[in-house]
Amino acid sequence: MIQVFLIGIGAGAATALLFASVASGSPLSVLLFYLAPLPILLAALGWSHWAGLIAALFASAGLAAVFSSYFFLAFLIGVALPAWWLGYLALLARPVEGAPDGLEWYPVGHLVVWAAILGASVVIAGMLHFGTDEESFRATLRNFLERMLRGGRTATPPVELPKGAESGRLIDFLVVALPPTAAVVTTITNLLNLWLASRIARISGRLRRPASDLATMQFPAYAPALIAVAVAASFVPGLIGSFGTVFTASLLMAYAILGLAVMHAITRGMASRPFALGGLYAVVLFFGWPVLLLSMLGLADTAFNIRGRVAGRRGSPPPANPPI
Numbered sequence: 001m002i003q004v005f006l007i008g009i010g011a012g013a014a015t016a017l018l019f020a021s022v023a024s025g026s027p028l029s030v031l032l033f034y035l036a037p038l039p040i041l042l043a044a045l046g047w048s049h050w051a052g053l054i055a056a057l058f059a060s061a062g063l064a065a066v067f068s069s070y071f072f073l074a075f076l077i078g079v080a081l082p083a084w085w086l087g088y089l090a091l092l093a094r095p096v097e098g099a100p101d102g103l104e105w106y107p108v109g110h111l112v113v114w115a116a117i118l119g120a121s122v123v124i125a126g127m128l129h130f131g132t133d134e135e136s137f138r139a140t141l142r143n144f145l146e147r148m149l150r151g152g153r154t155a156t157p158p159v160e161l162p163k164g165a166e167s168g169r170l171i172d173f174l175v176v177a178l179p180p181t182a183a184v185v186t187t188i189t190n191l192l193n194l195w196l197a198s199r200i201a202r203i204s205g206r207l208r209r210p211a212s213d214l215a216t217m218q219f220p221a222y223a224p225a226l227i228a229v230a231v232a233a234s235f236v237p238g239l240i241g242s243f244g245t246v247f248t249a250s251l252l253m254a255y256a257i258l259g260l261a262v263m264h265a266i267t268r269g270m271a272s273r274p275f276a277l278g279g280l281y282a283v284v285l286f287f288g289w290p291v292l293l294l295s296m297l298g299l300a301d302t303a304f305n306i307r308g309r310v311a312g313r314r315g316s317p318p319p320a321n322p323p324i
Contacts, residue, residue: 107220123183
């Protein structure tokens, strides 16, 4: 238990330093900022979720002591607890006869959906900080963006904004686009840090969970209903509609990951598979917008069982949907 406590303290200190580095204003600090949840996840996956929880609390308390008490709740809710929760879920397992090592682990598809839910929830919590109704939220966010882009709230150099009406249109666009974009970025950050932590823990021999096959990933049964509710809510006027848009964006990102799983599955056995997948990842990284096509592919697989149909034609068993 002492080792778990010390690991948690060390991981919490590393997390706090990574998060606080953004105050320097250097380009590298942005990357370090997005890697802030990594030590918490590494402590949770490599030792126990208790180590991750200690790291989360210690990092939050340390930032509050150095900066202000506001940082405690902001960091705890926005970064620390989501990282701990993903680490906790990743280590969930139950005994099942016939399973490898006699354990059935929490499905990776469920973790992806949780990463999207947490990403959207964090952004919504931040939106409520700007205002509890649509009008006050947009006005406060607009004011914040104007000051930030002119260098009034950051250590970075001010941005030269267009003059007159063009400047107003740019700010209006950012006010609308920032919340769903932030949800997508937060979802990607959650998944990337979880993947990095699992890789590091596995290489060091600390990860008990076996490697997961991306091609067989399945989403929970409630995922289609969740995105349907989010899309419907996005058409509701007011702040509820904005919340629906945020959840829709984060869940579409999750379905893009499912679309990647479909591509990994249907290209199996192809001689050109490395080139096809490598080209796909390159196009997504360079252009970005093909993510929407992957989201549509993930949704289509949910509706029409594309992987199962392809596997049936090849004579191989389709991926099973985990019961958890």
